[in-house]
Amino acid sequence: MRARVPLDVDLEDRLVYGLTPVRLAYMVLAVLAALATWSTHLLISPLRGVVAATLLLVGAALAWGRWRGRPTDGWLVDFALFVVNTRRVKWDRHARDKPSETEIAA
Secondary structure, three states: OOOOOOOOOOOOOOOEOOEOHHHHHHHHHHHHHHHHHHHOOOOOHHHHHHHHHHHHHHHHHHHHOEEOOEEHHHHHHHHHHHHHHOOOOOOOOOOOOOOOHHHHHO
């Protein structure tokens, strides 16, 4: 008995407009956030429109955006991890005035 193994078992399912479930969730959340921003009356209308349009563009970039074959959210996660894990050296201007630990021990 011969069986055929499907070749695309490792691919994610595409639901709507070529979006995977996670990408579709990004777009749905962006649309909901834009609608919530547009319907609030805490900001003036032009500013609400700009913020709502920005939210829609960010959602579209997260949903459909790819750069060098990788999705946008992957790049954002890698960038955030880089920023968090990078050690920073702070220059202390008055370090010469303070005695070092070897001078204190002596």
